[in-house]
Amino acid sequence: MSDDNDSSGIIGAIISVLILAAIWPYLLALLGIYIVYMVVLAILAWIAEHWVLTGLYVGGALGIYAIFYYRLIPKAWKRGLMYFQPKPIFISLSGASMEENVAEPPNLAERKFIPSTNLYCYWCTKKLGIKVWEKNSKYYCDECINNVSSEN
Ligand SMILES: [Zn+2]
Structure with a gap:
């Protein structure tokens, strides 16, 4: 009998x-939940007591979050730069339009253009201006190049 009791007790x-x-993990979890509950209650009590300060803190935190989330600092910087930049002025150009200038493009493919001012024309020995043409390593003015070209 006593042996049975002992064994059953063991x-x-x-x-x-x-x-x-x-x-025991569930007990521990329950204890943790209880502690969190108490802490939340204490925080809520503190907030109820200091609601103005809490509102200021929350507002500041939200403001900082918004500044970083919406990248307000670079946007404000860009806006400020745009504000201080000089605005472009549109001028209507009178006179020959682009289309009129491009209407008759000169056929200059076969004649080499030499932009030099220190040369003399091989044909008429006139001092060459801005328009200088080279043909067979000789330089011609704008008028004589047509004669030379027509001869050949
Ligand atoms: Zn010439």
Whole structure:
């Protein structure tokens, strides 16, 4: 009898230890939830007591978050730069338009253009201005190049 009681008592102790081992994480979680609940209650009480200060803190935090989230600093910087930049002025150009200038493009493919002012025409020995033409390594003015070209 006594042996049975002892064995049953030992078995009961082992079972209770096993049950405790099985449920202790849940107990710990319950304890944690209770602690968090108490902390939240304390925070809520503090907020209820100092609601103006809390509102200021929350507003400041939201403002800082918005500044970084919407990148307000570079936007404001760009806007300021745009504000201080000089605005472009549109001028209507009178006289020959671009289309009129391009209407008759000169056929200069076969004649080499030499932009020099220190040369003399091979044909008429006139001092060459801006328009200088080269043909067979000789330089001609704008008028004589047509004669030379027509001769050949
Ligand atoms: Zn010439």
